[in-house]
Amino acid sequence: MLSENVEILLNLLGRIKNDDENSFKEFFFLYQPGVFHFLYRYTSDCETAKDLTQETFIRFWLHRRDIDLSICSNAYLYRIARNLSINYSLKNSRTSRLEDEENTLIRLSRNPETEYDSVFFMDDYQKAIEKLPERCRATFILSRFSGFDYSEIAGILGVSLQTVKNQMNKALSVLKKLLAIYLN
Amino acid sequence: MYRIKKSVDSQFLIRVIEEKVSPEEMEYFERWLEESEENKEQFSTLILLWDKIGASKAPEIPNKEITWRKIVSTLSKKTSPSLSLNSKRSSLHFNFEKDEPKEPNTLRNYHKSFDYIWLRLAAIVFFSAGLIYFINQYQPFHNSISNFEHKKELKEVIKEYTLRTEKGERITFPLGDGSVVYLNADSKLIYPSTFADSFRHVELIGEAYFSVKPYKNRPFEVISGDAKILVTGTKFNVKNRNDGISIVVAEGSVRTSTSVYEKVQTLRRGEMITYSQKNNNPKPVKADLSHYLAWRSDKLAFSHTPLVEVVEEIKRYYNLEAIFLKEKLKSKTLTGLFNTDSLDKIISIINLTLDIRIDRNGNKLIVTDGED
Numbered sequence: 001m002l003s004e005n006v007e008i009l010l011n012l013l014g015r016i017k018n019d020d021e022n023s024f025k026e027f028f029f030l031y032q033p034g035v036f037h038f039l040y041r042y043t044s045d046c047e048t049a050k051d052l053t054q055e056t057f058i059r060f061w062l063h064r065r066d067i068d069l070s071i072c073s074n075a076y077l078y079r080i081a082r083n084l085s086i087n088y089s090l091k092n093s094r095t096s097r098l099e100d101e102e103n104t105l106i107r108l109s110r111n112p113e114t115e116y117d118s119v120f121f122m123d124d125y126q127k128a129i130e131k132l133p134e135r136c137r138a139t140f141i142l143s144r145f146s147g148f149d150y151s152e153i154a155g156i157l158g159v160s161l162q163t164v165k166n167q168m169n170k171a172l173s174v175l176k177k178l179l180a181i182y183l184n
Numbered sequence: 185m186y187r188i189k190k191s192v193d194s195q196f197l198i199r200v201i202e203e204k205v206s207p208e209e210m211e212y213f214e215r216w217l218e219e220s221e222e223n224k225e226q227f228s229t230l231i232l233l234w235d236k237i238g239a240s241k242a243p244e245i246p247n248k249e250i251t252w253r254k255i256v257s258t259l260s261k262k263t264s265p266s267l268s269l270n271s272k273r274s275s276l277h278f279n280f281e282k283d284e285p286k287e288p289n290t291l292r293n294y295h296k297s298f299d300y301i302w303l304r305l306a307a308i309v310f311f312s313a314g315l316i317y318f319i320n321q322y323q324p325f326h327n328s329i330s331n332f333e334h335k336k337e338l339k340e341v342i343k344e345y346t347l348r349t350e351k352g353e354r355i356t357f358p359l360g361d362g363s364v365v366y367l368n369a370d371s372k373l374i375y376p377s378t379f380a381d382s383f384r385h386v387e388l389i390g391e392a393y394f395s396v397k398p399y400k401n402r403p404f405e406v407i408s409g410d411a412k413i414l415v416t417g418t419k420f421n422v423k424n425r426n427d428g429i430s431i432v433v434a435e436g437s438v439r440t441s442t443s444v445y446e447k448v449q450t451l452r453r454g455e456m457i458t459y460s461q462k463n464n465n466p467k468p469v470k471a472d473l474s475h476y477l478a479w480r481s482d483k484l485a486f487s488h489t490p491l492v493e494v495v496e497e498i499k500r501y502y503n504l505e506a507i508f509l510k511e512k513l514k515s516k517t518l519t520g521l522f523n524t525d526s527l528d529k530i531i532s533i534i535n536l537t538l539d540i541r542i543d544r545n546g547n548k549l550i551v552t553d554g555e556d
Contacts, residue, residue, distance in 0.1 A: 003278050025252065028248075028252055028255070029248055029351075030250055032245070033245045033378060033381075036245055036246060037245070037378060040242055040243060045242040047341070049243075050246045050251070053251065054255055054258070055253055057255050058255055058258055061255075061259060063257075074255055086311075088229060095415060101476075107194070122241070123240050123241040123358075125236060125237045125240030125241075126241065128299075143198065144234065144237060144238060144379075145238070147343060147377075149199075149204075150195050165193065165194070168194055168195065169193075169194055172233065175233060175237065176229060179237075180433060181232065182236055183229055183233060183236075
């Protein structure tokens with residue numbers, strides 16, 4: 001997190017804790033893009049990410065009493081987002097997602113012009129991220145896309161700093177291998 | 185002095201890439217980098233991986249207002265009345281909510297002072313109308329301010345990245361919104377980690393060809409030196425070198441202006457505009473696309489180009505140094521399209537056409553006339 005934002009965030013969190021709905025709205029507008037991006041990178045699926053973004057903020061509001069102001073970051077928001085995605089991936093097997101993709105392709109072939117913008121295809125980088133094991137993937141995404149430093153990631157994932165380092169090294173070496181053709 | 189070889193881990197290198205290190209750490213990093221080729225290799229792979237993955241394709245951020253509406257409606261169902269989002273305090277801000285719940289609230293305060301039912305009804309109409317007028321008048325204003333503040337804050341959250349090419353290097357680089365940038369040698373592109381919902385903005389130093397993914401209501405802006413180029417979805421080339429800024433459009437149209445020439449010019453396919461100190465009336469002119477876009481297909485194109493600029497291009501393309509032994513040679517002009525696969529061939533053609541002598545000595549070009 002950038003230091004100049006810490007104060008804004010802490011202020012918002014304090015007011016949200018006291019049931020201030022306007023602050024919650026402000027908070028949502030500020031962090032929706034970040035949470036959505038995290039969830040997209042994590043689930044590799046745009047629609048799922050949309051739904052889970054919504055769910056993340058709903059949970060956040062419902063559990064606003066649990067916000068720990070001493071942590072002074074939105075770690076709590078990302079912890080919710082990650083837990084929701086774990087639950088989601090347990091419930092929904094990968095096959096159903098593939099079926100969705102097939103449906104999308106059929107739809108696209110019928111009406112390529114109008115559907116194009118609403119349909120989204122993963123590139124090879126995202127496919128590589130998808131191949132990382134869960135904790136490894138969460139670590140990498142939080143570092144690369146959400147801009148957290150290692151100690152913040154340790155807080156979000158509830159693991160030690162050393163584990164974050166190990167997971168990150170693992171992520172980097174796997175990605176280097178998977179993406180070798182792009183890295184010359 | 186004996187120095188203990190410290191180890192450098194990925195965390196440290198990532199902080200270097202994200203420019204989060206102190207000057208001392210930076211100095212330490214630079215020493216580490218110089219230590220071995222292996223270190224350089226390790227770092228360059230990491231930075232490449234980091235940049236490319238960061239620019240990997242992502243879907244557009246879903247509409248915030250719509251998502252927010254869904255959240256509010258789910259929460260209204262879930263929470264007890266006292267915690268619902270319909271309270272008087274918030275209803276003005278949550279403009280998408282129906283205004284009805286507010287009216288009974290407002291009127292309750294006036295209940296006792298009106299004895300006659302007709303007067304009360306008249307008052308209801310009056311107050312409702314007044315309330316609706318008030319909301320209509322002031323909400324857009326209020327919202328535009330709060331939206332502006334959101335944008336300002338978002339701007340602070342979104343990070344900027346820099347993509348650099350060295351001399352002799354070119355990069356094809358996909359941006360987060362699906363646009364593609366072809367960055368020519370010795371150039372620099374500054375782009376955000378994610379584009380905003382309503383606006384896309386990048387900065388360029390050097391030369392690049394942009395293929396911008398069209399999004400209605402989400403203009404794409406390139407700032408290059410003094411010039412501002414605004415498009416919605418099109419293909420164009422921007423060249424910003426010492427001699428000025430030139431913009432050539434290959435597809436669609438773009439709008440350009442600079443802080444000196446504020447007049448907005450519209451460029452269409454096949455047109456170009458040049459902003460420079462020499463040109464005091466910049467206007468769109470017809471341009472030979474194959475000439476200005478030659479660099480993308482690994483060709484060097486010149487048309488009545490002074491030799492000094494020709495040599496500049498060659499220096500950039502092949503990462504060389506050059507010395508002119510005779511000043512007057514700089515102004516000789518050259519026209520032609522060259523394949524870049526053989527530098528020696530280019531040199532021999534230039535030598536023959538201009539009757540000069542360019543010698544290659546290691547990574548140095550020495551330009552003299554043909555006489556001695």
